[in-house]
Amino acid sequence: MKILLKNTTLLDMVGNEPNIRKTDILIDEDEISKIEENIEDEEAQVIDIKENLVMPGFVNTHTHLAMSIFRGYKDDQKLMDWLENAIFPVEDKLRPDDIYWNTFLSCIELIKTGTTTFNDMYFGMDKTIQAAEESGLRGVIAWSITDTSIKDKIERTREYHQKYNYPDSKIKIYVSAHAPYSCNPDTIKLCVDLAKELNTGIHIHLAETLQEQAIIKDRYNKTGTEYLNDLHVFDVPVVLAHGIYISDNDLKILKKIKGGISHNPISNCKLSSGICDVTKLRKNGINVGLGTDGIGSTTTLDMFEEMKTAAYLQKINTMEPTSINAYEILKMATIEGARVLGLDRKIGTIEVGKKADMIIINTDKTHLYPENDLCTNLVYSANGADVDTVIINGKVIMQNRKLLNINEKHVKKNIAKVVKRLL
Numbered sequence: 001m002k003i004l005l006k007n008t009t010l011l012d013m014v015g016n017e018p019n020i021r022k023t024d025i026l027i028d029e030d031e032i033s034k035i036e037e038n039i040e041d042e043e044a045q046v047i048d049i050k051e052n053l054v055m056p057g058f059v060n061t062h063t064h065l066a067m068s069i070f071r072g073y074k075d076d077q078k079l080m081d082w083l084e085n086a087i088f089p090v091e092d093k094l095r096p097d098d099i100y101w102n103t104f105l106s107c108i109e110l111i112k113t114g115t116t117t118f119n120d121m122y123f124g125m126d127k128t129i130q131a132a133e134e135s136g137l138r139g140v141i142a143w144s145i146t147d148t149s150i151k152d153k154i155e156r157t158r159e160y161h162q163k164y165n166y167p168d169s170k171i172k173i174y175v176s177a178h179a180p181y182s183c184n185p186d187t188i189k190l191c192v193d194l195a196k197e198l199n200t201g202i203h204i205h206l207a208e209t210l211q212e213q214a215i216i217k218d219r220y221n222k223t224g225t226e227y228l229n230d231l232h233v234f235d236v237p238v239v240l241a242h243g244i245y246i247s248d249n250d251l252k253i254l255k256k257i258k259g260g261i262s263h264n265p266i267s268n269c270k271l272s273s274g275i276c277d278v279t280k281l282r283k284n285g286i287n288v289g290l291g292t293d294g295i296g297s298t299t300t301l302d303m304f305e306e307m308k309t310a311a312y313l314q315k316i317n318t319m320e321p322t323s324i325n326a327y328e329i330l331k332m333a334t335i336e337g338a339r340v341l342g343l344d345r346k347i348g349t350i351e352v353g354k355k356a357d358m359i360i361i362n363t364d365k366t367h368l369y370p371e372n373d374l375c376t377n378l379v380y381s382a383n384g385a386d387v388d389t390v391i392i393n394g395k396v397i398m399q400n401r402k403l404l405n406i407n408e409k410h411v412k413k414n415i416a417k418v419v420k421r422l423l
């Protein structure tokens with residue numbers, strides 16, 4: 001199957017400066033096979049982009065998709081109070097089918113706002129995989145491991161890794177140790193051993209709140225980063241969610257990691273967690289991607305909102321408006337996020353030979369006019385509803401804002417049943 005995108009305005013996200021040009025793009029099966037003007041191909045399905053923008057799909061580097069039912073549920077609390085009193089009691093009652101429907105709702109939201117790859121940590125991995133596959137998304141998926149029922153979670157991780165560990169798989173299995181405060185040294189060691197055995201990475205929350213830092217200091221007399229370093233977590237690639245409280249010594253340790261940090265600006269604001277010093281981390285050569293975190297601690301899964309908030313937080317944190325620019329924020333949402341997940345050779349830019357994960361943005365909007373600078377319009381003025389068409393792995397998933405193979409009404413009907421039973 002070939003798709004020919006005619007008359008595109010392409011922002012390819014290659015290089016350190018924006019490269020915007022008029023061109024055609026040919027997709028052959030799952031890959032981008034040609035980027036040049038005036039391509040003709042009789043076998044291809046032609047889509048006229050009408051000069052609208054084509055760019056790589058967004059990479060959401062940290063989320064918990066099954067938490068969609070917690071949108072607006074017992075909001076405006078401290079993180080630990082909210083988790084212990086509102087979230088954990090409901091999560092204990094979640095059935096596998098609930099996880100499937102909750103995740104599916106999030107998958108729809110991701111697609112409709114331009115995300116093509118997500119990195120998820122939760123339980124019920126099989127149901128998350130099912131929803132990802134049926135919706136068409138690319139996903140890195142991990143079973144969140146804490147100090148309880150470890151053996152079973154390790155076994156499941158191993159089982160699904162074996163099943164999905166083939167070269168062109170859209171599903172990549174990671175090991176997830178939940179966080180330094182919820183995983184004792186033995187649990188962390190088991191996770192490291194498993195990641196080494198499977199030749200994969202570890203997804204973990206780190207340095208999200210001052211309270212967490214105090215707990216780790218009290219237990220081990222070290223920072224969260226030092227705790228993980230001493231347990232050899234950084235021997236394998238990592239995705240570190242949040243990374244707000246980083247000492248100078250932590251920074252030295254993190255300079256050497258493979259993978260990177262997932263910055264979740266809206267979650268950090270909503271829970272008063274603090275501000276991740278993205279500017280400093282990036283200056284030190286550490287990859288920083290953007291993530292939404294789960295619904296509840298964030299507001300939506302719209303990466304446009306995260307981009308805007310990330311930019312504003314850096315500007316206010318440094319009191320310096322030049323600290324980060326719109327193109328750098330776009331990189332964090334695409335290629336840098338892909339690098340954090342170890343997927344940068346496959347996705348994150350639009351180049352010949354890469355997987356065809358791309359979004360088309362309708363730029364003919366009042367709030368995007370005039371277009372003095374495309375990148376600043378995207379970061380500061382656009383929103384998820386401007387995404388018109390989504391292509392993942394060479395397949396059109398949404399066209400003219402219509403989901404082609406997903407019945408959104410049916411998903412919402414099932415979510416309503418879960419909400420009625422649990423909330």
Ligand SMILES: [Zn+2]
Binds near residue numbers: 063064205293294
């Ligand atoms: Zn999280």
